[in-house]
Each structure stands twice: as C-alpha cells, then as structure tokens.
Amino acid sequence: AQSVAQPEDQVNVAEGNPLTVKCTYSVSGNPYLFWYVQYPNRGLQFLLKYITGDNLVKGSYGFEAEFNKSQTSFHLKKPSALVSDSALYFCAVREGDNAGNMLTFGGGTRLMVKP
Amino acid sequence: DTGVSQDPRHKITKRGQNVTFRCDPISEHNRLYWYRQTLGQGPEFLTYFQNEAQLEKSRLLSDRFSAERPKGSFSTLEIQRTEQGDSAMYLCASSFLRAEAFFGQGTRLTVV
Numbered sequence: 001a002q003s004v005a006q007p008e009d010q011v012n013v014a015e016g017n018p019l020t021v022k023c024t025y026s027v028s029g030n031p032y033l034f035w036y037v038q039y040p041n042r043g044l045q046f047l048l049k050y051i052t053g054d055n056l057v058k059g060s061y062g063f064e065a066e067f068n069k070s071q072t073s074f075h076l077k078k079p080s081a082l083v084s085d086s087a088l089y090f091c092a093v094r095e096g097d098n099a100g101n102m103l104t105f106g107g108g109t110r111l112m113v114k115p
Numbered sequence: 116d117t118g119v120s121q122d123p124r125h126k127i128t129k130r131g132q133n134v135t136f137r138c139d140p141i142s143e144h145n146r147l148y149w150y151r152q153t154l155g156q157g158p159e160f161l162t163y164f165q166n167e168a169q170l171e172k173s174r175l176l177s178d179r180f181s182a183e184r185p186k187g188s189f190s191t192l193e194i195q196r197t198e199q200g201d202s203a204m205y206l207c208a209s210s211f212l213r214a215e216a217f218f219g220q221g222t223r224l225t226v227v
C-alpha cells in the first residue's frame with residue numbers, strides 16, 4: 001500500500017521569504033512523486049514531478065522540490081513567496097513499477113502568504 | 116480551452132435520486148481517472164480507464180456507482196440512490212499513458 005503524509009495543515013510565510021511545504025511518502029517500489037496546487041473552487045493544477053534522475057526537480061511558478069530517498073521525503077520549496085501563492089497544496093505518490101496508475105494524495109497543506 | 120472539462124460544475128439533488136456527471140478529457144489522452152474529494156481532504160481514487168477499458172476500481176466505488184467510457188473519449192460517472200455521504204467534489208483527470216494527470220475543475224455534488 002502507498003501513503004502520503006503532509007504533517008502541516010497550514011504554513012504561514014511572509015511575502016518575499018522562502019517557503020517549504022513538507023511531504024513524506026511510503027511505497028513498496030520506486031516512487032513517482034507529484035505536487036499539485038488547488039485554488040478555491042478549482043481543480044488541481046500540476047506543479048512538478050519526480051520520476052528519476054536529479055533529486056532537485058524544478059516546476060511551474062518558480063517552485064521546486066527535493067527528493068530524499070533515505071528520508072522518504074519530497075518537500076516543496078520556493079525561494080521567495082508571493083501572495084498569489086496562497087492556496088492548497090497536495091503531495092501525491094504512485095508506485096512507479098505498478099501497472100496501475102492510482103495516485104495517493106496527502107491531506108493537503110494550506111499555504112498562506114502575507115504581504 | 117483544451118483542458119479537462121467536467122459537466123455540470125454543481126449539482127444539488129435530493130437523497131435517493133440518481134445523478135450522472137460527464138468528463139471530457141484532453142483529446143490525445145488515453146487514460147481517464149475519477150477521484151472524489153471531501154472538504155478538507157485530499158482526493159481519493161475511484162476508478163480509471165485506459166481507452167474504453169475500466170482497469171482499476173477502488174473499494175470506495177460501491178455498487179451504487181458506475182462509470183463508463185464507451186468510445187474511449189468522454190466518460191460518465193453515475194451515482195444511483197444518492198446518500199448524503201455522497202456529497203463531495205468529483206474530479207476527473209486524464210493523462211497520456213503514465214505521464215502526469217491533468218485535472219478538471221470538478222463537479223460539486225450536494226445531496227439534501
């Protein structure tokens with residue numbers, strides 16, 4: 001079974017400061033990891049993914065994430081937060097070698113960026 | 116707009132009624148997924164199709180739920196004899212094979 005934990009329900013950061021949204025995962029095989037963002041009354045928007053290769057993955061809107069196999073983590077980061085980054089962020093995992101395509105999502109972390 | 120399209124965006128129904136939602140995926144995507152999201156939670160997988168074949172179903176998908184993708188293009192999700200616990204956002208997503216999935220804006224179901 002695969003699972004994702006997002007330990008923080010909410011992260012508060014001042015505009016211009018760096019931000020980190022934490023994610024840890026559990027899968028039995030090689031992980032495929034994803035970050036999605038959800039704005040109010042909207043669907044999920046894909047931000048970035050890790051499949052293989054470089055542990056630092058760059059994505060949309062200046063976001064990046066670092067894959068750490070030993071800590072089974074995939075934290076989302078941005079060097080300088082914008083007020084417009086305020087939204088709900090979801091980490092998701094899929095077992096890479098699994099023939100199925102089911103994504104398992106974490107419970108989400110609300111990011112609040114204050115001016 | 117060439118993204119994933121879902122219809123309707125909102126549905127209010129009385130308990131016991133049947134409802135049907137439609138999803139139109141990105142045209143070149145051969146995989147289509149349904150997820151359910153309740154308030155304050157992450158999306159939960161319901162089922163997915165590759166072309167017209169339904170390849171995987173979650174245990175969340177009770178007998179009252181049925182999904183089809185008859186021609187490998189659009190899909191429908193039907194809920195029969197709705198219950199208040201069915202109230203949720205129903206999200207559709209599509210992908211090309213095992214690439215990342217792109218989500219529609221969802222259908223919000225309220226059962227009264």
